[in-house]
Amino acid sequence: MTGSRDIFRNIRQPMSSKRIRVAVLYGGRSGEHEVSLQSAASVIRNLDPERFTIIPIGIDRDGGWHLNDLAMMADGAAKSLPVFRDAPPVMLPPFSGDGERSLLRLGPGGEAQGIDVVFPVMHGPLCEDGAIQGLCELADVPYVGPGVLASAVGMDKDVAKRLVAADGLPIVPYLSLKRDRWDRERGADAGAGLAGWVAENLGYPAFVKPANMGSSVGIHKVSSAAELGRALDDAFRYDVKVLIERGVDAREIELAVLENIASSDEPLVSIPGEIAPSHEFYSYEAKYLDEHGAALMIPAALDPAETERAQSMARRIFSALECEGMARVDLFLDRKSGEFYFNEINTIPGFTTISMYPKLWEASGIGYRELLSRLIDLALARHERKRGLSREWLAE
Ligand SMILES: Nc1ncnc2c1ncn2[C@@H]1O[C@H](COP(=O)(O)OP(=O)(O)O)[C@@H](O)[C@H]1O
Ligand SMILES: [Mg+2]
Numbered sequence: 001m002t003g004s005r006d007i008f009r010n011i012r013q014p015m016s017s018k019r020i021r022v023a024v025l026y027g028g029r030s031g032e033h034e035v036s037l038q039s040a041a042s043v044i045r046n047l048d049p050e051r052f053t054i055i056p057i058g059i060d061r062d063g064g065w066h067l068n069d070l071a072m073m074a075d076g077a078a079k080s081l082p083v084f085r086d087a088p089p090v091m092l093p094p095f096s097g098d099g100e101r102s103l104l105r106l107g108p109g110g111e112a113q114g115i116d117v118v119f120p121v122m123h124g125p126l127c128e129d130g131a132i133q134g135l136c137e138l139a140d141v142p143y144v145g146p147g148v149l150a151s152a153v154g155m156d157k158d159v160a161k162r163l164v165a166a167d168g169l170p171i172v173p174y175l176s177l178k179r180d181r182w183d184r185e186r187g188a189d190a191g192a193g194l195a196g197w198v199a200e201n202l203g204y205p206a207f208v209k210p211a212n213m214g215s216s217v218g219i220h221k222v223s224s225a226a227e228l229g230r231a232l233d234d235a236f237r238y239d240v241k242v243l244i245e246r247g248v249d250a251r252e253i254e255l256a257v258l259e260n261i262a263s264s265d266e267p268l269v270s271i272p273g274e275i276a277p278s279h280e281f282y283s284y285e286a287k288y289l290d291e292h293g294a295a296l297m298i299p300a301a302l303d304p305a306e307t308e309r310a311q312s313m314a315r316r317i318f319s320a321l322e323c324e325g326m327a328r329v330d331l332f333l334d335r336k337s338g339e340f341y342f343n344e345i346n347t348i349p350g351f352t353t354i355s356m357y358p359k360l361w362e363a364s365g366i367g368y369r370e371l372l373s374r375l376i377d378l379a380l381a382r383h384e385r386k387r388g389l390s391r392e393w394l395a396e
Contacts, residue, residue: 030124039351058083102141129155142383195225205247210239250332274300
């Protein structure tokens with residue numbers, strides 16, 4: 001395959017122990033496994049070889065961790081990093097560091113390898129929702145991106161909206177529904193009561209979406225009461241909590257946020273970008289199956305006042321959700337009222353070279369390589385900040 005052997009041609013793996021050892025986690029047990037393989041290929045290709053030694057760890061769809069090596073990967077397709085399931089199994093045990101570095105273990109009782117920082121390049125539940133972040137906390141290893149709290153909150157569209165609304169920012173009206181309630185409603189009157197409530201309080205079209213998901217998996221645009229039950233049944237295949245939202249006729253505006261290296265300073269916010277889906281909405285098909293599924297515009301065509309409003313909202317949302325490191329904030333701009341609404345936040349946004357997050361930074365003056373370096377510096381700085389904290393009661 002043309003160029004496939006070249007993918008890591010420019011990556012020299014320096015031997016010096018001064019280089020920061022970055023464990024790049026990719027793949028993962030989530031519906032966004034494939035996207036992660038593409039994000040990881042770009043991240044690995046763009047990490048500064050002068051500063052970093054890369055330790056690629058592929059997580060297969062069953063959750064198994066494998067210590068891949070770049071030489072094996074040189075046979076992979078250029079745009080996507082494969083997870084080699086026959087590569088040695090590896091684990092990140094609770095704190096077992098040597099005082100300086102956290103250690104990866106090659107199998108139970110196996111050989112250990114030091115790592116300085118974890119870069120989780122994975123999306124969706126179990127990858128982006130605080131689970132991996134919690135594992136890194138237990139292992140006492142710095143990691144890129146928001147901490148456990150913001151990762152979990154950012155994944156849960158219901159809780160994220162509640163916190164953003166509590167900060168006084170606009171959200172689209174919605175109902176959050178648990179599965180046992182839906183089971184009861186469906187049993188009682190085939191969901192007619194709920195459909196009526198939606199008609200009265202939200203109106204149609206409405207959007208039905210699993211609370212914890214991504215990539216538009218399980219999302220439905222529901223045009224009438226008759227379609228509601230089927231949409232809910234499908235969404236409940238993915239989560240035990242589902243949102244029913246008022247559908248808005250809106251432009252989709254996205255902003256990249258990056259923590260300031262002086263953590264007391266305001267986070268940096270990129271110029272806004274826009275996604276214009278050519279489908280009914282920005283569905284899974286539009287995102288991944290149709291290469292003309294959406295146009296991406298950077299910058300978004302907004303006037304200076306709108307740009308300023310969007311940026312200030314993104315900054316506030318990042319802080320309201322206790323984010324650290326990075327996040328992509330997605331807003332709706334109502335075509336009729338001109339009002340911005342918070343839609344969702346992505347704490348590990350897509351990282352392919354054509355993804356919105358790195359492209360927004362590139363257009364705002366921070367190139368891809370520089371962005372990756374900053375993210376790792378931020379992870380190390382946060383770990384350092386927390387290191388001095390006592391875990392025990394101290395006499396004053
Ligand atoms: N309330 C809504 N009104 C209009 N369109 C919506 C609404 N909610 C979601 N959508 C459409 O569905 C897409 C995916 O929804 P989103 O909440 O961003 O979930 P995901 O995390 O899967 O990206 C959006 O990009 C948008 O096109
Ligand atoms: Mg989205």
